[in-house]
Amino acid sequence: MSGLELWYDRPAERWFEALPIGNGRIGGMVYGGVGTETIRLSESTAWSGAPSTTDVSPTALENLPRVRQLLFDGQAAEAQRLAEKHLTGRPTAFGTNLPLPRLRLDLPGGEVSEYRRSLDLVDGIVRVAYRQNGVHFVREVLASNPHGVLAVRLGADRPGAISCTAGLDDSVFPGICTTDGTAVMFRGQAVESLHSNGKQGTTVEIRARVEAEGGTVSRTGETVTVTGADAVVILVTIVTDWGGAFSIDRFDTIRAAHVGDHRALMGRVELELGPPVALPTDVRRERLARGERDDDLVALYFQYGRYLTMAGSRADSPLPLALQGVWNDGRASAMGWSNDFHLDINTQQNYWAAESGNLAECHAPLVRFVQRLAEAGRDTARTMYGADGWVAHTVTNAWGYSAPGSGIGWGLNVTGGIWIALQLWEHYEYQPDERYLRDEAYPVLREAALFMLSYLVPEPTHGWLVPGPAESPENWYLAPDGTPCSVAMGTTADRVFAEAILRICGQAAAILDVDADLRSRVEAARARLSPLRIGRHGQLQEWLEDYDEPDPAHRHTAHLVAVFPERQITPRRDPELARAAAVTIERRQQAAGWEQTEWVEANFAAFYARLLDGDRALTHVTRLIGDASEANLLSYSAGGIAGAPENIYSFDGNSGGAGAIAEMLLQSDGEEIELLPALPSQWRDGSVRGLRARGGFTVDLAWRDGKLHEVRIQADAGARTRVRYRDAVINFTGGQIHFAA
Incomplete structure (x- = not known):
């Protein structure tokens, strides 16, 4: 190294x-x-701040049915007004x-x-x-x-x-x-x-x-x-x-x-993508931003993301990685954001490099944090929604804040808790351990599924079960009368997370051989969820109806969680939906004023990796390094976007970029490992050692002239999977596999 x-x-x-x-x-x-x-x-x-028991609006529960009915009746503007008045959070000591x-x-x-x-x-x-x-x-x-x-x-x-x-x-x-x-x-x-x-x-x-x-x-x-x-x-x-x-x-x-x-x-991990360049790092970044090639700088950025993950989150850390990791430039804490835990992608993205990057121990503080959040979220689920289980929304703090955010348009992300809870399942997928699943992960996942079962309601036209009211963070749509609105029933992101938590709860219960009745309930609910749909522009619909956005260049594409981190859309199984997802990305970038920022570049790189388009994935990795990272290679949210008065350091670009690079080289879903799924054409020769795959595998790869040259896969005890390279698939029954071209 x-x-x-x-x-x-x-x-x-x-x-x-x-x-x-x-x-x-x-x-x-x-x-x-x-x-x-x-x-x-x-x-x-x-x-700063302290725990609070007065964060939930006292009028939320009584007004929830009215907001739902207004949305089903097509009165989105009135539903929006009522939601803003009654459903937003009331933080007093958030901190x-x-x-x-x-x-x-x-x-x-x-x-x-x-x-x-x-x-x-x-x-x-x-x-x-x-x-x-x-x-x-x-x-x-x-x-x-x-x-x-x-x-x-x-x-x-x-x-x-x-x-x-x-x-x-x-x-x-x-x-x-x-x-x-x-x-x-x-x-x-x-x-x-x-x-x-x-x-x-x-x-x-x-x-x-x-x-x-x-x-x-x-x-x-x-x-x-x-x-x-x-x-x-x-x-x-x-x-x-x-x-x-x-x-x-x-x-x-x-x-x-x-x-x-x-x-x-x-x-544990080594990555070689090109020859080293004997220039100061800030000079190399500037050259990359000008369009000069530096594959070794991409490899360095990947390892830097791993370095920052382990520097900011260790097994004994009292809290997980916040918006700025454990480094604080004083800017996020001095503006409207707060240097806290954002649950509408940023905190999840903070851990994208943990499992695939062979740093599973670094996930431990997040696991403990979500467990504490679930405890706090039970009261919010009951008092705000009259629901079982637990809920958390867009933001949380060191004290376990679980109410909605204080503002409409971003604060009513009802599946924020489910999204962060999926990290506990991801940790299990990479390190299968029934003790961990039974004692630490399943209780949290089970209660998140119970909340979703309570929160789903039948949509009157088709009878689909849909969650809501909620927002597709942090985007707005144009209602039929032209009014910009954010609150809706059955947003695509919520549908994806409903499917995810119900599926995972059922899988976990089956592995542990528990909760047979609950398994039946979640399977019945999954069968009634709304389908993923393609809109009139050829895009993946973000809402249940085919709405346009008042801001077509908005940075958030929450509905594409169906592609990553979920696999509810894959190019091989769902080619039409995969194309619709790509159209969504293309339309965002082509719109005037596209809000390019660090976490978006990392997110788009991961999307394209899952869509098996390595060249486009590399384009966004390169932009992340050259246009959304600074002289010290720390990523930043660009001034002028999302209310930021200046460039503000955000950890998620570094970790998210590292995770996306790993995804370009190796993908896994627990049943299959795919080798070099999104290898960019310019990475003709290279190697990686020590990446982790779901199911309990460690993988070493080398490629020459753009083709797989050698692979070593080491399985943890008893692990089995399929291994794919392009169209070739073999069964791997455990132990070690070694292939050299």
């Missing part, structure tokens, strides 16, 4: 040039400065993840040469090296999961050459900076007034312990200064109400444990 690094020939001047490190809870953005080193700190549980103070190191200034700043993806270490006044300085920064610390070491090739002043400053929420011995400390409370009430939030305590080898150490009220040391180590620990500990150990011990732990996960 040599050469897996991002590197630059100058320090970062802004957040989108800094390099990310993380241990699954603590995040750091390292700038690599010469006169001043800045490390922007964040932590996944540094949340947001907030950025923490920065660690600032003031260093001697002066001219430098031979500067190099890098992030080694293999070791998970940021390195800064330069020559100044005849001395070669080397800095290493890492975030250790085993020790729970962020660690910095400053070294030089001349004794006594290290001097620096350390402090914690620039906090966005109230707190006090002090010193204690050789440690700089910050204690505050993560409160703010935009997304919460300005009074409630997590208590945060940061301790940056400064250790010097040689030299002298002194302190003021808020800083610690080291003069004339051979080396300096700074250990940053963060404790909140959610936990954490102040850890002390030698840097060499921390580093060795970190590297061993990091490599054990990162080294």
Whole structure:
């Protein structure tokens, strides 16, 4: 895995040039400065807000039947007005993840040469090296999961050459900076007034312990200064109400444990797509954006998505990846979005690289989070819908918010909870384990299915069972009278998730040999669901009726979940519907003002991979890297779209892009593994090692001149499947298979 690094020939001047490190809870953005080193700190549980029991509209349940009837009667505008008044959420202490103070190191200034700043993806270490006044300085920064610390070491090739002043400053929420011995400390409370009430939030305590080898150490009220040391180590620990500990150990011990732990996960997968390019990463990205080819940069981006997944979500993480992972640029939390958990694709997309990218452990915090969300969502299902089971909508927070969002047009996504619950099934599909299915996944999936069974109602014209009222997030349609509306019955996305949760609940119950009556109920309901339909433009219909949109260039294509992550439309089984899905994508892109942004590019790449069109998939991967990712390759939501006043970092493009690339090389559905299903024509030669497939398989592939050259498949105990390459299919009954052309 040599050469897996991002590197630059100058320090970062802004957040989108800094390099990310993380241990699954603590995040750091390292700038690599010469006169001043800045490390922007964040932590996944540094949340404003608090749990609340008053989020559901008290008039929702009594008005639900009226909204449904109005929609069935064709009175969409009146239904919209009533839904906005009675069905939206009422959050009072929702909150947001907030950025923490920065660690600032003031260093001697002066001219430098031979500067190099890098992030080694293999070791998970940021390195800064330069020559100044005849001395070669080397800095290493890492975030250790085993020790729970962020660690910095400053070294030089001349004794006594290290001097620096350390402090914690620039906090966005109230707190006090002090010193204690050789440690700089910050204690505050993560409160703010935009997304919460300005009074409630997590208590945060940061301790940056400064250790010097040689030299002298002194302190003021808020800083610690080291003069004339051979080396300096700074250990940053963060404790909140959610936990954490102040850890002390030698840097060499921390580093060795970190590297061993990091490599054990990162080294599982290797990808080669082209020769390396010996240029700084920001230069390579700019060249790709101009249309110059760099297949190795695509491979680097894939591995970067895996790196960020494991840096932001580990088995012991208290919370899963939020909108910005565990890194917080302060922008999402300072605007209407909130740096929270979006359940209408973004949080799901955050984990697209986990299972196929051989990082199953990274899924664990999301599994626990959904379990807690299901507990909170039971009350919402009962009080808002009079329904069994549990429900969650468009957004949620650290406290398990499950009511609709506060605004119409986006907040009434009734299947957001089902969508995120499918991640628990995906984890089982890749790592079949009946204990996990019985004890952790099935209770959540079962109650999500019970909600859907309660929520489905017969549509009067055909007798189809349809869910609603709900929105197709976050799009609108033109009602027959020309009124823009968002609330509808039987949106295609809700139909897809109804089919998914009922099917999966039935499968899981059959595997566990439980709930025979429930299995009968879900099969009967599945048989009555509305069909997927093709509209007059040749597109896949987004709604039960063939409506047009007031904004044909809208970024959301929620109905295409039938293609990905679901497989309710596949090119081989459903060629007409697959073509309709492709028409939908084409119409979106061709409309004036198409809202190109990071998660959309990753989403379209995944769609085209499932549609077996590798060249178009690669086009969107390339756009994701060149047009929707920054100098440090972090993806962003473009300013001017979805209310963003400027480019705002969003984790989902990095993870989603990595997942889409994996999907281009390997696809699986639990019954069949397909090799190189969407290989782009320009990737003539390459190889990948260690991808995972559903059913419990690890796959290595190599191809030459655009054709499969060699494959190795290792099965977990007792696993069986079919293996497809183009039109050739063989049965694989377990153990290991090796084929070489």
